[in-house]
Amino acid sequence: MNFKHILAVLLLSLCSTGAVYAAGSPINEDYTALIALGEKMLEASKASDATAFSATATEASDVAKDQGNKGNSPRLQRISTKIKMAKKAVKAGDFGLATSLTEEALAEMKKTNGKPTWGGTTPGGE
Secondary structure, three states: OHHHHHHHHHHHHHHHHHEEEHHHHHOOOOOOHHHHHHHHHHHHHHHHOOHHHHHHHHHHHHHHHHHHHHOOHHHHHHHHHHHHHHHHHHHHHHHHHHHHHHHHHHHHOOOOOOOOOOOOOOOHHH
8 A cells, every 4th residue: 555545544543533532522511600690590589689680690691602602512502591581581570480490490500410321222331
């Protein structure tokens, strides 16, 4: 074989190995800022304070949008959707719905990542 062909095969295999490693890596996200804002939203909704809730929800949406720009996370999309729905509920005056949506968003933020299965059908790829 030609040296150029061997070099091309070697480079392509190195590139594909890097892509496979990146695709298999779990998404590790830090939700500490969003959790703090979510707890403030929860306090404001329980106190029926629409202005404080709206201001905190807007700030939480901005933080979620900033984190979303760093990577595409399905969990972050679910969280930001619940925050937006809670903000709309407060504008409509439904603080009970806003409280439940905020609690759901907080539960989603506090979930831990499960072990990756690496293509296996059982947990741990066994």
